[in-house]
Amino acid sequence: MQQFEKKLLYILLLFGLISIPFSLRGKNYKNWVIIFLLNSYSNTFVAPILAEKKFLLYPVRLLPKIYKSSIIYDYCLCSLVSVWYCRSTKSDHWLNSFLKVWLFSIPQAIVEKWLEKHTQLIKYNKGWTWIHSLLTITTAKLAVRSLLPLMNWMDENSKHSEEPHTKTS
Template sequence: MLNPTRFPKQVKTSVVFDYILFPISCVFYNQLTKDSRILQCILKVLYFSVPMTITKLWLEKNTQLVKYKKGWNWKTTFYSLSFSFLLVRFSISVIRRIFNNKYDFS
């Protein structure tokens, strides 16, 4: 089973995706776009959100591992993943700027 949970009645989220796959993907995306401009970041987000959306869509159609709630579909997944990657990237860039200016000894 791909989605193990200790407390299935209490945990209504995908533990593997939410706590392992998505954070690791965010780290890779941030490293890939570390020196990229805004347009490049927007294009490179497709490298991550498209395969994840296709995988979730396939899992929903062919297995019992993913079930979309009412009103949620693959488009919503794609938009929310893309927005999340870009939001994390923006946040990290702000943090990098703060720390680079704070510790600039030149």
């Protein structure tokens, strides 16, 4: 059975690596890179704690001697979904972005639950359920999304400071 999981991990890795350039391109590429990196950075702290406390187990994973969680999910796939969510809500009012987050976090939690039930890639433990994952995923996406207005404001201010100032006589 581990052979299936290993193949699936490599397929997911390939999908993620191919998706990154397409997901980060565009007018606001700096914002998307920051969102991607911030999500990955936050996963650096949260995922290992959940794995260390054994709420989530990852029986089959890449680099098992180095990382106790799923590197592909934490540093690639989860961050990509956060970028897609932020891109789709970049101009939305906070209520619309709050409603849209569920369009991204529910499918993500459903896929995780399916993987938990049918593979050895992830296992829930110590009372952890798909609801915990859904709430964690949603909270993380909303937290990262809340930084978009600040990034846009900083970008606008940097553009204004770069404009040449003309003297009027």
